[in-house]
Amino acid sequence: MNFNGQTYRRIAAFGGVYSNHIALEAMLNDVVHRDVEAIFCLGDLGAFGPHPNKVFSLLVQGGVNVMQGNYDNSIGNHLADCQCGYTDPRDNYFAKLSYDYTYANTDAQWKWWMKSLPTEFRIRLGRYNLLMCHGSPRKMNEFLWESTTPAHFLKKLTVDYHADVILAAHTGIHSYRALPQDKHFVNVGVIGRPANDGNTNVWYTLLTADEGLDVEFIPLHYSYRALAEEMNEEKLPAEFIETVETGWWTTCLEILPAKERKRGKW
Amino acid sequence: MTGENVNTVQHPTLELSSLDNLWFQVAGTLCNLKCNHCFISCSPTNDKFGMLSLSTVERTLEESVKYGVKEYYYTGGEPFMNAEIIPMLSATLRYGPATVLTNAILISDDMTEQLADIEASSSYSLEIRVSLDGFTPEMNDPIRGHNTFKRTVDGIRRLVKVGFLPIITAVKTWDDDRDLEVIGGFLQQMLDIGYSRPRLKLIPTLRIGAEPQRTHGYLEGEEITLDMMDGYDASQLICSNSRIMTDKGLYVCPILIDADDAKLGETLEDGLKPYELKHRACYTCYMSGAICSNASSSGEKLFAEKLSAHQ
Numbered sequence: 379m380n381f382n383g384q385t386y387r388r389i390a391a392f393g394g395v396y397s398n399h400i401a402l403e404a405m406l407n408d409v410v411h412r413d414v415e416a417i418f419c420l421g422d423l424g425a426f427g428p429h430p431n432k433v434f435s436l437l438v439q440g441g442v443n444v445m446q447g448n449y450d451n452s453i454g455n456h457l458a459d460c461q462c463g464y465t466d467p468r469d470n471y472f473a474k475l476s477y478d479y480t481y482a483n484t485d486a487q488w489k490w491w492m493k494s495l496p497t498e499f500r501i502r503l504g505r506y507n508l509l510m511c512h513g514s515p516r517k518m519n520e521f522l523w524e525s526t527t528p529a530h531f532l533k534k535l536t537v538d539y540h541a542d543v544i545l546a547a548h549t550g551i552h553s554y555r556a557l558p559q560d561k562h563f564v565n566v567g568v569i570g571r572p573a574n575d576g577n578t579n580v581w582y583t584l585l586t587a588d589e590g591l592d593v594e595f596i597p598l599h600y601s602y603r604a605l606a607e608e609m610n611e612e613k614l615p616a617e618f619i620e621t622v623e624t625g626w627w628t629t630c631l632e633i634l635p636a637k638e639r640k641r642g643k644w
Numbered sequence: 645m646t647g648e649n650v651n652t653v654q655h656p657t658l659e660l661s662s663l664d665n666l667w668f669q670v671a672g673t674l675c676n677l678k679c680n681h682c683f684i685s686c687s688p689t690n691d692k693f694g695m696l697s698l699s700t701v702e703r704t705l706e707e708s709v710k711y712g713v714k715e716y717y718y719t720g721g722e723p724f725m726n727a728e729i730i731p732m733l734s735a736t737l738r739y740g741p742a743t744v745l746t747n748a749i750l751i752s753d754d755m756t757e758q759l760a761d762i763e764a765s766s767s768y769s770l771e772i773r774v775s776l777d778g779f780t781p782e783m784n785d786p787i788r789g790h791n792t793f794k795r796t797v798d799g800i801r802r803l804v805k806v807g808f809l810p811i812i813t814a815v816k817t818w819d820d821d822r823d824l825e826v827i828g829g830f831l832q833q834m835l836d837i838g839y840s841r842p843r844l845k846l847i848p849t850l851r852i853g854a855e856p857q858r859t860h861g862y863l864e865g866e867e868i869t870l871d872m873m874d875g876y877d878a879s880q881l882i883c884s885n886s887r888i889m890t891d892k893g894l895y896v897c898p899i900l901i902d903a904d905d906a907k908l909g910e911t912l913e914d915g916l917k918p919y920e921l922k923h924r925a926c927y928t929c930y931m932s933g934a935i936c937s938n939a940s941s942s943g944e945k946l947f948a949e950k951l952s953a954h955q
Contacts, residue, residue: 530713534712635741636771
């Protein structure tokens with residue numbers, strides 16, 4: 379495998395912007411003080427939040443390396459839904475509301491831009507070959523939850539995809555797994571909505587390669603009340619606003635495995 | 645009876661893309677109930693398949709590591725008829741997440757405590773999927789047997805009491821136009837017994853085993869043909885990513901263990917070969933997506949239009 383990406387010592391990474399332009403702007407302001415050499419976004423730019431167009435120029439002007447997530451793939455290719463695969467009628471109802479709003483309010487030029495985004499990044503971070511993907515290296519919309527992803531499965535992914543470190547997002551909850559033989563799996567979290575832990579902050583990740591790999595999850599506080607107000611003005615569902623204001627997920631719950639579901643409120 | 649075809653239609657052959665899901669037919673075809681829609685006709689006396697041993701499970705778990713198996717499932721028959729089910733689940737949770745499919749009747753207070761203990765001591769999820777086919781005794785008991793509604797609901801209550809969020813799994817035996825009423829009925833029933841965050845999974849009937857006597861078998865044309873795979877997401881089919889270990893060897897999927905050609909060998913390595921989708925039951929998987937796994941599926945929605953055009 380040819381690792382022709384650049385070499386870095388310290389990077390920032392995040393997923394799931396979900397149209398939360400206020401958190402994105404806060405993150406870009408915060409990361410300025412973190413001594414990083416590059417910023418990577420692992421996709422899912424739309425969903426849940428208001429005014430989807432606002433995040434694109436922030437990402438471009440912020441010099442963020444952006445990858446395509448399943449939401450971006452759907453919007454960019456004019457698909458019927460977000461490809462999260464819900465079967466629960468309630469989850470589907472809210473997913474459709476969110477998707478239809480985002481699709482209708484995303485300009486054509488940005489749909490084209492999302493369609494053209496890469497689906498993975500490969501870089502070197504110190505001595506590590508690092509692979510970034512949205513869901514998993516093998517499937518964009520695969521969920522790699524902490525409680526349903528065995529260590530031996532992750533180890534096999536590192537072998538099959540020739541990576542020492544794999545970064546993913548998609549689930550919405552950050553986590554870190556140190557694997558045998560100095561291999562690593564990191565879910566870098568999302569900045570678009572809280573991590574279903576009862577706190578209103580969102581999360582992004584700093585990765586540093588010195589002696590070994592250092593993974594630091596950064597809690598990001600932002601003006602969530604301003605976001606809730608915008609969502610209200612846009613007549614987005616009260617359930618989405620409740621998540622922003624309480625830190626508990628109220629929709630898309632079907633996909634959560636038992637342990638992650640139990641940690642939440644609903 | 646697996647609804648096997650005898651005509652000359654050519655059927656697609658599907659490769660195993662990755663062994664993500666490993667099933668254990670842990671209680672064989674032995675069950676404390678005799679449901680009249682059971683696709684492998686399980687009953688207290690059907691011993692065509694027998695109990696799996698703990699040593700077989702442990703050996704298979706160890707073999708599964710090199711294939712990167714992601715999730716482990718336990719089914720039967722009734723898994724809790726196997727006296728070694730708790731140590732089996734405990735061993736599994738050292739490797740990865742486990743799901744057990746049960747009617748919950750045999751899960752005693754003592755057993756729920758043991759299950760809660762092994763779940764708490766693992767970083768992996770233990771899912772309990774409880775079969776219940778109606779939200780009232782009048783709806784459930786004609787299918788699953790006398791007084792089974794009460795006994796299963798009691799089991800759900802015991803599981804909820806120790807912190808589980810069981811997935812209530814109902815075979816869809818009602819017409820589509822009753823969906824909202826029935827789903828609402830299930831959710832209200834669970835709320836009434838103190839299950840405040842009910843999870844519900846609906847699965848289609850499989851018209852093999854006992855089910856054809858209750859309703860009818862597959863109709864003419866209900867089979868997978870070569871052209872139906874064009875543009876179809878084959879990952880929706882369980883045989884693209886799963887295999888099942890029984891006391892008689894390794895089979896392609898939990899639904900087809902009654903079919904002689906569904907046996908692939910003795911070990912997981914034997915199960916890496918492709919499989920021809922020639923059984924009528926394969927058509928249900930095709931239409932409905934990943935019906936066996938916990939993972940949700942959008943197969944039916946995405947391909948309804950395609951199927952409509954085909955027919």
